[in-house]
Amino acid sequence: MTATTTTVGAGARARNAVSAGALTTTGAILVALVIGGLLILWSGGNPFEVYRLTITESIFARTGWRDTLTQATPLILIGLGLAVGFRAGVWNIGAEGQMVLGALASIAVLGTGSLPAVIAVPLGLLLGALGGMVWAAIAGILHTRFGVNTVIATLLLVFVATSLLVWATRTVLKDPDSRLPQSRVIGTGAIGDLPWIDTGYGVLLAFGAVPLLHWILNSTRFGYIVRAHGDNATAVYANEERRTLVPLVLLMLGGAFAGVAGYVVLASDQMRVASGTAAGFGFTAIIVAILGRNKPYGVLAAAVGLAALLVGAEAAQRRTGVPVTLMQTVQGLIVVCVITARALVERTGRLARHTRDSHDG
C-alpha cells in the first residue's frame, strides 16, 4: 500500500516538475524577448512590428516554414549529438569543425565520381559521419590520453578545421571551372526535396533521430551509463566501465552527428563546400542542447524555435532594417535568462525543502 502511494506521488511530482520546468523556460524566454524589444526600441525599430514579422515570416509564410525546417535540420542533428555528451558531462563545443570535416570527407569522394544516387547518398552520410567522428576523436584522444580539457581541445580544433577548409577549397578540392575558392558541386550525392514542402529529405533523418535517441537514452544500457556518468562519473568508473571510454565514445558520437549534418547541409542546401559551409550551426547547436535540457524532444523544440527566430529575423531585417545580429543577441539572452530562471527555481525549491525539514525536525 505504502509503495503504491509513493509511486503515485512520485508520478504526480514528476508531472508537476515537467510543467513547472516548461513554465520556467517560457517565462525566461519572454524576459529575453522583452530585453530584445528594448534593444529594438533603442535602435529605432518597432519591437511589436519586428516580432510580428519574425513570427509571420518564419511560421505562417510558406517559404518561411520551408526555411525554418531547412535551418532546423542541422541544428537538431548536431544538438542531439551534443546533448548526449552534455548529459554525461562531456563538453564538446567543437561541432562547428566536426561539421566541416564531415562535409569535406563527403565532397572529397562524391565531388569527383559519378556514382548512382542509390550509392552516393548513403555513402555521403557514412563519409560525413566518419569525417566528423575522426575529427572529434582527435580531441577525445587528447583528453583521455593526455588529460587535455575537452572544451579547449574541441574548440581549438575548430580553428584548425577552418584552416583546413580554406586550404582544401583553394587547392585539392577546388572546382577547376570556378574562379572562387569552392569545391565542385555534389552531383549525384544531392539529397533532393520532399514533395510539397520543398525541404530536403534530411529533415526526416533529423526528426526520426529524436525518438530513437530518446529511446536509447532512457531504455538502454548505453543510455543508463550516459545518465549515470553525468550524475556521478566516479561511480560509473568504480563499476569498472573503462575510465577513458565514456568521454571518447561520446565525443565521437557528437562528431558523427555533426559530420552527418555537414553532409546534409551540403547535399540538400549548399551543394558546394565553401568558406561558409558550417555557418555557425555548430555553435548555435550548443544553445539548442542547453535550452532543450539535453533531452531529445527538448532539442527538437529548441532547434525549431531558434531556427524560426533566425529565419524570421532575416525577413525582418529585409523589411525593417533591424540587423540579424540583434536576434543572435536575443538567442544568447534567452540562454542566460533560462539558466538563471532554472537556477532560481531550484534555489527556492531547496530553500522550501530546507525550511520544511527544519520545521519537521
Place this chain on the structure above:
Amino acid sequence: MGELAELAFWTAILASGIRLALSVAMAAIGEMITERAGVLNLGLEGTMIIGAFFGFAAAWRTGSVPVGLAAGFVAGCVVGGAFAALVVGLRVDQVVAGLSFTLVGLALTSFLNTELFRDQPIPPRSPLPEPLAVPVLENLPLVGEGLFRQTWVAYAAAALVAVLALWLKRSYQTIVLDAAGETPEAADAAGHSVAGVRYRATIVGSGLAGLGGALLVVGQLGFFNSNITAGRGWIALALVIFGRWRPGWIVAGAVFFGALDALQFRFQSLDSSVPYEFFLALPYLVTLAALAVGSRRVNAPSALGVPYLRSTEA
C-alpha cells in the same frame, strides 16, 4: 631562407610577438586570478570583446586613449559581476554560463557596432597612443625593439602585469584567493567569505579581460569590427593551463604564442612551398601540443568549477 639566419629578422619577430602578446597576457592573468579562486570563466572571449567595444566607443567619443582603456576595464568588471552573480550567487553550471556569455558578447557587440556607427560615412577610428622609444636601450640587439620601442600603453600594460605578478606572489590576499580555490571549507573556517573572494576574483579577472580587449583595439588597432578578438579569449584560456596558473609562465607563453603568430605572417610571403593555411592553424596546433605535454603535470585549483555550498545551506 637566408633571412632566417639574420638577427634583424628575429628582432622584428620578437617585437611583433610582444605586441601581439600584450592583450592576451592581460586577459590570461585575469582568468588566472578568477580560476585560482575556483571559478572557471569560459565567457572570457565575450568579456574581452565587450571590453574592446566599449573601450573603443569611449576612446572614439572622447578622443582619449586612457579613457578608452578605463572604459574597457569597467565594462569587463560589469560583465564579471553579472557572471559572478550567476555562477557564485546562483551556482549555475559554469561551463553553460560561460559559453552563453561568450555568445551574448559576440552578438551584442556586433549589433551595437552596426547601430552605434550607422550614421558614420566611413568606419570610425580612435586615436592611437604615441610611440615612445627608450634612448640607447632601443638599439639593444634582439630585445631592443620589442622591449623599448613600444607605445606608452604597452609599457603601462607590461608594468601592470609585472605588478600583478609580484602582488600575487607576495600578498596575504593571494593565500585567501588560493584557499577559496583549493579548499574552500578551510577558507570558510578561517572566517573568509568564499563567495566574497570568488565575487571579487571574478570581477577583477573579467575587468582585466575587458582591459585586454581594450588594449588590442584602443592601444594597437584604432578600429573595431565584429569578432575582432578572433579567438584571443580562447587562446588566453589555453594559456592559463599552459602556464599552469603561474603568472610568469603565462606571460612567457603569451610572448611565445605571439612570436609564433608573427612568424606565420612572415612565412606567408617567405616560402610558398608550405601552404599559408598551415601557419594559420599553427598557433592552435602548438597550443594543443603544449596542453598535451603540460596537462599531466597540472596544478589546477582543486575546487575549480565546483560551486561552494556551506554546510548550513545544504
